[in-house]
Amino acid sequence: MKIFINPGHGPNIIDAKGEKPYDQSYDPGAVGLNGYQEATVNLSIANKLIARLNDHVDLKLYQSGGIWRGPNDYTLKDICEAANNWEADCLISIHAGASNDRASQGISTHYQMMGNRMSTEKYDKGKKLAEITHNHLINEFGDYGKTYDKGLIVDNFQILRDTKCPGILVEIGYITNPLDEIKMQRDPWQDAAAYALMLALNDYLGLGLYPYPCLPNTGKPLTECPYNEPETDVQIGSKGNDVRWVQWQLNLCGFVLVVDGDFGSSTETAVRSYQKNIALPLDGIVGANTRKLLRTVAESCPYREPTDNILMGSKGNNVRWVQWHLNRMGINLDTDGDFGPLPDFVVKEFQKSNHLTADGIVGPQTRTKLKSITRTCPYNEPRKKLHQRNAGAGVCWVQWHLNRNGADLAIDGTLGSATTAAIRTFQKDNTLASDGVVGPLTRAALKK
Numbered sequence: 518m519k520i521f522i523n524p525g526h527g528p529n530i531i532d533a534k535g536e537k538p539y540d541q542s543y544d545p546g547a548v549g550l551n552g553y554q555e556a557t558v559n560l561s562i563a564n565k566l567i568a569r570l571n572d573h574v575d576l577k578l579y580q581s582g583g584i585w586r587g588p589n590d591y592t593l594k595d596i597c598e599a600a601n602n603w604e605a606d607c608l609i610s611i612h613a614g615a616s617n618d619r620a621s622q623g624i625s626t627h628y629q630m631m632g633n634r635m636s637t638e639k640y641d642k643g644k645k646l647a648e649i650t651h652n653h654l655i656n657e658f659g660d661y662g663k664t665y666d667k668g669l670i671v672d673n674f675q676i677l678r679d680t681k682c683p684g685i686l687v688e689i690g691y692i693t694n695p696l697d698e699i700k701m702q703r704d705p706w707q708d709a710a711a712y713a714l715m716l717a718l719n720d721y722l723g724l725g726l727y728p729y730p731c732l733p734n735t736g737k738p739l740t741e742c743p744y745n746e747p748e749t750d751v752q753i754g755s756k757g758n759d760v761r762w763v764q765w766q767l768n769l770c771g772f773v774l775v776v777d778g779d780f781g782s783s784t785e786t787a788v789r790s791y792q793k794n795i796a797l798p799l800d801g802i803v804g805a806n807t808r809k810l811l812r813t814v815a816e817s818c819p820y821r822e823p824t825d826n827i828l829m830g831s832k833g834n835n836v837r838w839v840q841w842h843l844n845r846m847g848i849n850l851d852t853d854g855d856f857g858p859l860p861d862f863v864v865k866e867f868q869k870s871n872h873l874t875a876d877g878i879v880g881p882q883t884r885t886k887l888k889s890i891t892r893t894c895p896y897n898e899p900r901k902k903l904h905q906r907n908a909g910a911g912v913c914w915v916q917w918h919l920n921r922n923g924a925d926l927a928i929d930g931t932l933g934s935a936t937t938a939a940i941r942t943f944q945k946d947n948t949l950a951s952d953g954v955v956g957p958l959t960r961a962a963l964k965k
Contacts, residue, residue, distance in 0.1 A: 608684030
């Protein structure tokens with residue numbers, strides 16, 4: 518796959534009349550109230566996107582017609598010819614919005630209008646790419662995206678009109694808005710934009726990338742965290758062992774953070790990514806709900822669970838969710854998002870072996886069973902007796918094994934009344950003393 522990335526502005530461009538609109542050799546694009554240049558943020562987002570995609574696809578980056586290496590002046594025509602000669606599969610042009618009204622804010626995604634020289638195929642593909650991209654941008658920017666969603670816009674930009682491949686132009690915030698200008702200079706804003714564009718290209722081109730951070734291999738033992746869990750919210754600017762607890766737990770999720778006790782932009786970005794993966798509000802604050810789930814870190818599927826039935830002919834990340842879970846049981850399917858004959862056969866065999874209707878349809882019952890089965894427990898077995906009011910990873914181990922034996926408990930690391938009742942039931946069913954205490958005999962029975 519070939520992706521052509523055009524961060525707008527930068528090296529001087531020549532307009533349609535053959536004139537340079539700027540005296541200097543560099544076009545800054547729109548400039549914010551505090552002097553931040555649109556060309557700077559566009560290029561930064563493009564480089565972050567390239568860093569995410571570089572190992573998976575072929576990329577070309579042209580800022581106003583070429584990565585700026587010196588005296589070369591490229592016209593917009595040169596950009597289009599470069600994309601066409603390279604035979605790019607798609608194009609993304611990255612911009613920031615500008616307005617005389619400094620209150621204007623928002624995100625918009627533009628695609629090329631239908632014209633005399635434009636094929637229906639290119640129009641349809643461009644529109645599809647725009648729709649996918651815009652949805653991801655709005656989701657990644659959370660409340661800002663939802664509040665200032667300027668929508669899909671059909672336009673007639675040369676960068677889209679004169680290229681053969683489908684393309685889009687995105688405007689990520691308004692650099693002329695003082696608040697947006699400040700945010701645009703920070704990594705979280707740029708990372709969110711690059712991340713959304715990566716997700717969009719992943720879906721549009723079917724790259725099969727993991728859209729969320731990789732989480733730990735369940736065969737890797739989890740050790741006890743050396744820091745106490747915070748009792749108050751931890752957020753940007755926080756320091757000390759409360760932050761170290763957060764960083765340590767996030768590293769179990771596959772992040773690579775320095776456990777330095779400093780809640781900076783990299784920690785906030787990791788928190789937001791983790792919150793997205795587990796469907797929590799993307800506020801970057803480690804509050805009670807985020808701490809509760811971080812306390813019980815386990816390997817998680819990097820794809821969201823489907824809400825619709827998945828069956829032969831289905832495609833996309835919903836299918837990847839199914840394939841990922843089947844592979845966790847030792848099946849070796851390509852996680853390609855294509856529900857073809859082989860996944861259909863495997864699903865039917867799975868349904869048969871688990872006393873479900875073998876129709877090949879992954880509905881609620883099949884999804885529940887897929888989630889409940891895994892080869893190894895991601896929590897360490899506790900070494901001491903556990904009883905009511907205990908908490909921690911040892912309790913997660915108990916809850917995980919109880920669920921494997923038919924219980925339906927939240928793995929929250931708290932040995933409360935529901936978990937105690939499930940322990941007593943399990944002990945009674947296995948002719949053990951029904952005392953609700955998880956000692957060596959109960960642990961041995963749970964592991965069978």
